């Protein structure tokens with residue numbers, strides 16, 4: 001579907017995605033394992049890099065920059081693990097304008113190098129301490145050396161966006177003549193405007209195949225990629241989730257969806273994007289902002305009554321593209337901005353019909369809770385509805401007792417539950433007391449085996465080490481989903497209360513035999 005602008009005539013009037021000679025075939029270079037890993041505090045193990053590289057390859061990324069071989073022996077081991085995978089993508093290593101960096105990259109078995117040389121006066125004179133002429137000569141020699149060793153070579157002019165453009169052009173012309181496969185325009189400090197980007201990239205693209213490497217310091221990373229493509233670049237460097245130095249690199253998933261949706265240009269397999277984003281967030285420890293485009297938790301969640309009502313009438317009413325396109329699902333949430341349509345639809349999902357009068361009362365109560373700044377879970381909604389309809393809730397799963405022990409020995413927990421009048425006891429160990437308790441609860445409820453924990457969130461409501469925490473869980477059983485929250489000073493107890501409550505809600509309408517012990 002290409003319905004973003006409805007206009008394939010072009011970006012900035014240049015004809016991106018049209019038949020005007022601008023690239024329709026755009027390739028992606030993922031540098032999550034190199035520039036992404038340069039985000040402070042991130043260090044991926046060989047196993048993690050291999051797993052991420054495999055996932056990037058499955059998502060049809062064209063080039064994987066697996067790291068900087070010069071960094072050290074540990075990094076070389078991780079790069080070698082990636083090259084051992086024998087993926088379809090071209091696997092490269094960063095290398096400075098130093099022969100030893102190229103040799104170390106080759107020792108890791110890479111297909112190519114991203115040869116990074118200074119391009120701006122500041123980088124040439126003050127950082128590397130060379131001259132403009134010597135920089136050209138040295139880079140040409142290194143390109144010839146790398147090509148003689150059978151490598152794919154991309155020459156990156158570091159700080160290219162602040163370079164003198166005549167010099168940048170001279171440098172890049174020389175390296176292409178020396179056999180480099182492509183050159184790369186680098187907005188190293190994320191300083192460029194789209195106009196500057198178009199000016200620089202169009203000059204390089206006249207010389208030969210040109211890549212673009214943008215950073216988000218001004219929030220212009222995606223715009224500058226689009227400007228680069230419009231100016232003739234045909235390969236985009238970026239990272240999944242936009243992680244990287246300082247404010248990060250351009251997020252490849254944002255580039256990929258913008259090209260697909262806006263211009264009908266296909267790049268990576270978009271259906272793999274969400275799983276990739278989760279993998280990178282969990283392995284790097286850099287969480288996704290809820291409002292992050294494409295992969296943020298809220299990207300396809302609708303709370304406002306007007307939006308929810310519109311979405312229920314036509315799914316595309318408040319979405320630029322369907323969530324399934326990027327491997328996601330649409331969700332409706334309840335809170336202060338809820339309206340009748342959304343509340344009624346959520347109740348119907350739980351098999352509950354309400355009349356107009358009850359619905360009005362339920363909506364008012366939902367808004368009241370929302371106004372207190374609380375997320376309104378399914379369990380909150382069901383409790384409100386029972387109250388409004390004057391119905392007693394008969395619990396089928398109840399927590400009787402919970403003990404969790406942690407410290408210098410292996411965390412252990414034991415749990416006692418009552419399920420349809422029958423007492424069940426289980427114990428388990430885990431990575432921490434919450435994990436141990438959740439495992440014990442899962443074991444005690446294993447007769448309801450098909451229930452899955454879909455998500456688990458913790459928020460501290462008050463500050464300090466005696467803070468009250470709210471745990472929100474989402475559980476599913478077949479097609480049924482339920483969200484439940486519980487607040488306690490004890491995080492283990494809050495987790496188990498939420499989980500047990502969710503199970504109780506999921507089996508509420510089931511036949512007695514479903515959770516009977518066998």
Ligand SMILES: CC(=O)SCCNC(=O)CCNC(=O)[C@H](O)C(C)(C)COP(=O)(O)OP(=O)(O)OC[C@H]1O[C@@H](n2cnc3c(N)ncnc32)[C@H](O)[C@@H]1OP(=O)(O)O
Nearest residue numbers: 035068070071072096097098116117118127128158188245
């Ligand atoms: C914009 C970017 O993302 S660039 C990539 C950043 N990535 C990294 O820095 C990878 C991790 N880095 C490292 O492990 C180390 O910095 C190493 C191994 C590369 C170098 O370590 P050291 O020898 O201790 O040098 P140090 O880190 O202090 O300084 C960097 C050196 O690289 C040189 N250098 C920087 N860029 C380039 C370049 N493009 N070409 C050649 N040399 C360069 C600097 O001039 C400096 O050399 P000097 O010590 O002779 O002045």
Ligand SMILES: CC(C)C(=O)C(=O)O
Nearest residue numbers: 116156158186188213
């Ligand atoms: C090494 C280069 C490509 C880089 O990361 C940058 O310029 O930001």
